[in-house]
Amino acid sequence: MKIFKPTHIDSKLQSDWLYLHEQMPPDKWYHLPSFCTASTWLGMHQSLRRGQGEIEHLNQNYQNGQLEWSEYRRLLLGRASSHYGHLHGHHGIEDHHYFPQLRLREPKLNKGFDLLDSDHHHIEAQLEQIQALLGQLRYQENADPKLADALYHAIKEGGEWLYRHLTDEEDLVIPILAIYEY
Numbered sequence: 001m002k003i004f005k006p007t008h009i010d011s012k013l014q015s016d017w018l019y020l021h022e023q024m025p026p027d028k029w030y031h032l033p034s035f036c037t038a039s040t041w042l043g044m045h046q047s048l049r050r051g052q053g054e055i056e057h058l059n060q061n062y063q064n065g066q067l068e069w070s071e072y073r074r075l076l077l078g079r080a081s082s083h084y085g086h087l088h089g090h091h092g093i094e095d096h097h098y099f100p101q102l103r104l105r106e107p108k109l110n111k112g113f114d115l116l117d118s119d120h121h122h123i124e125a126q127l128e129q130i131q132a133l134l135g136q137l138r139y140q141e142n143a144d145p146k147l148a149d150a151l152y153h154a155i156k157e158g159g160e161w162l163y164r165h166l167t168d169e170e171d172l173v174i175p176i177l178a179i180y181e182y
């Protein structure tokens with residue numbers, strides 16, 4: 001039997017959970033019809049990667065002295081609110097709608113879904129810390145490099161978890177969606 005490797009270098013998936021890659025490997029995913037659920041899911045993840053990348057870029061620009069405090073504060077508050085709202089909503093739909101259905105469809109992958117579920121809890125806890133820092137930022141009209149530093153690190157750490165989670169989830173979920181077409 002062919003052994004498939006997870007896509008992300010720091011993946012937490014086990015290779016033997018990837019048996020559906022035989023029929024639906026990652027290089028086929030981008031040839032699926034654009035309107036199918038698998039493609040919509042991939043597109044949603046790309047927009048989450050983009051949102052995360054944008055706020056990390058803003059933090060980096062402030063750290064490099066390329067943004068004034070007022071501009072940094074205005075842009076970060078706006079983009080972080082939309083990105084984290086999107087992320088929270090996306091995980092809610094997965095937890096309450098898709099994951100229970102997918103577990104029933106492919107019970108051999110239950111441990112994989114447990115892992116994704118525990119990622120959601122961890123990411124949600126990170127999000128609460130980030131929201132608390134953003135709450136401070138909202139009322140901080142004068143430059144506060146310590147607060148910007150705390151935001152930089154919390155958002156970066158959240159991003160590391162998020163990027164790995166999105167890729168692990170795609171490895172597990174996209175083949176099921178593509179094969180059974182939800």
Ligand SMILES: [Fe+2]
Nearest residue numbers: 091094116169
């Ligand atoms: Fe997820």
Ligand SMILES: [Fe+2]
Nearest residue numbers: 045090094169
């Ligand atoms: Fe997702």
